Amino acid sequence: MRKKIIAGNWKMNKTPLEAVTFAKDLKAKLSGSSGPAGGSVPAGSSGPTGGSGPEVVFCVPFVSLIPVIEALEGSNIAVGAQNMHAEDSGAFTGEISAEMLTSIGVSHVIIGHSERREYFAETDASVNKKVLKAIAAGLAPIVCVGETLTQREQGITIDLVRMQVRIALGGVPASDARGLVIAYEPIWAIGTGRAATKDDAQEVCRAIRQIVRELYDEETAQALRVQYGGSVNAKNAAELFNMPDIDGGLVGGASIKPEFESIVKGA
């Protein structure tokens, strides 16, 4: 049984002070509702050190990482970055390395979000480099894939997503692929209030698991977690996350609102 994973992508929102206030509030409200990262949870355990709920991750802006990690100490809520550079160090002005992230206690990193692909020229090839580096550094990547509205209308969604996954996972051994999270985020559903239907989301998430099965084996396909993202809210989260191949969500707008509590509790 795969553990659900609900990640909040805060995007470019909240100052560090606002981030800490929000994180502390959610920490109190979710105490006992979030489970530790991955793996199994001892039966009957609950409370801030052993919740049996989903794995919860706050992916916050770089400047808020340290204060939010400190604010969430003693909880099961993990903290992730929204991007990283593929090189270890060097003349890359404005960039952040994987080691910088792990050194402060960051456990997850979003890689290849469609906004980074669109506005910062990220490609499947650069996503692959980052995935390999994140794994080598001990970060858990949340790899984003998804189609535009035009691509959906052209009927190429599944082919496109299969290609994105195949390139992103190039050179990743099965043992590491099992720990990966792939977030299926149809671009037309992001920030539009128009989420995919549970059946459309399930169809693509199932296809993602199928390509993982073809690239690796059944065990890897069953272990790897696939999230849905795009206008997830407190009303639609539970029905999306209950689909057989959807193991939770990558939540944008609703992750920085109090309704994130219901989204996590619904899972």
Ligand code: 13P
């Ligand atoms: P929204 O939930 O605001 O649609 O954003 C989804 C997203 O891009 C998460 O990464």
